[in-house]
Amino acid sequence: MNKVVLDGKALSQKIENELAVRVARIKERNNGVAPILATILVGDDPSSATYVRMKGNACERVGMQSLKIELAQTTTTEELLEKISELNNNPDVHGILLQHPVPAQIDERVCFDKIALHKDVDGVTCHGFGRMSMAEKSYGSATPMGVMRLLSHYGISLAGKHAVVVGRSPILGKPMAMMLLNANATVTICHSRTEGLPGIIENADVVVGAVGKPEFIKGSWIKDGAVVIDAGYHQGGVGDIELGSVVERCSAYTPVPGGVGPMTISTLISQTVDAADNVHSVGE
Ligand SMILES: Nc1nc(=O)c2c([nH]1)NC[C@@H]1CN(c3ccc(C(=O)N[C@@H](CCC(=O)O)C(=O)O)cc3)C=[N+]21
Numbered sequence: 001m002n003k004v005v006l007d008g009k010a011l012s013q014k015i016e017n018e019l020a021v022r023v024a025r026i027k028e029r030n031n032g033v034a035p036i037l038a039t040i041l042v043g044d045d046p047s048s049a050t051y052v053r054m055k056g057n058a059c060e061r062v063g064m065q066s067l068k069i070e071l072a073q074t075t076t077t078e079e080l081l082e083k084i085s086e087l088n089n090n091p092d093v094h095g096i097l098l099q100h101p102v103p104a105q106i107d108e109r110v111c112f113d114k115i116a117l118h119k120d121v122d123g124v125t126c127h128g129f130g131r132m133s134m135a136e137k138s139y140g141s142a143t144p145m146g147v148m149r150l151l152s153h154y155g156i157s158l159a160g161k162h163a164v165v166v167g168r169s170p171i172l173g174k175p176m177a178m179m180l181l182n183a184n185a186t187v188t189i190c191h192s193r194t195e196g197l198p199g200i201i202e203n204a205d206v207v208v209g210a211v212g213k214p215e216f217i218k219g220s221w222i223k224d225g226a227v228v229i230d231a232g233y234h235q236g237g238v239g240d241i242e243l244g245s246v247v248e249r250c251s252a253y254t255p256v257p258g259g260v261g262p263m264t265i266s267t268l269i270s271q272t273v274d275a276a277d278n279v280h281s282v283g284e
Pocket residue numbers: 051054097098099100101122124142143171233256257258259260261262263264265
């Protein structure tokens with residue numbers, strides 16, 4: 001079997017090179033002003049700070065600007081909503097990323113949904129999710145959208161395939177399932193409380209680990225020749241899938257690190273450039 005490594009790092013580099021050209025063009029016709037992604041980090045979780053920094057660095061690599069908003073751990077929902085409104089009303093800002101998770105006292109859903117649809121380049125609003133689900137023009141949630149781009153780049157066909165998504169979170173599992181469905185896969189959504197998970201995964205042509213628990217999905221459950229997508233990210237460089245035994249038997253897999261993670265970031269940046277180009281012309 002010719003097994004394929006779905007190299008998200010390499011594809012992201014290629015995407016960034018193309019974006020740099022588009023950003024330069026946008027700057028030219030905009031008196032040297034670059035597109036701006038506003039990133040909002042609330043609280044002092046060190047890994048969230050790292051991810052947000054990585055997103056800012058990616059902006060720089062393609063010649064874009066990022067506007068970094070950092071708010072205290074004690075921020076209220078009202079204060080965060082006020083900040084998002086300000087960014088919605090700032091014509092220089094093309095995209096807004098609110099890093100998940102926010103501290104427990106904040107109503108994250110209300111804050112996500114405050115983000116203006118045309119600036120929702122991370123695809124976190126109910127409105128954006130609904131439009132994506134209905135296959136209308138939209139910015140997809142960055143991680144599942146990155147997975148779709150990776151599959152498409154490697155020519156992996158989904159039509160008629162049984163895809164099993166393990167996880168149902170608002171910005172990962174749920175949108176992943178809808179994107180696979182829209183690509184004509186037959187989709188089963190499982191989660192941490194699914195009974196008989198090994199027996200379901202046994203029948204999967206495509207397995208997506210999106211459950212947020214280190215090596216929750218065992219390699220022995222996955223059939224020979226399956227496509228294995230690991231959207232998990234945990235300390236120590238492990239994902240949601242126990243990859244060790246499966247890399248030799250599958251037809252394709254995403255490494256951790258270097259698979260889905262970099263695609264999340266390049267997709268966010270690419271959708272921000274789309275927003276600056278207003279390619280979707282989703283209402284202002
Ligand atoms: N509103 C929101 N949108 C997100 O997209 C979002 C979020 N909140 N909260 C947290 C998760 C996590 N996330 C990652 C992005 C890149 C890597 C990544 O590039 N990882 C590298 C490894 C990085 C390392 O070495 O630590 C890799 O997989 O190769 C990982 C995780 C985005 N998230």
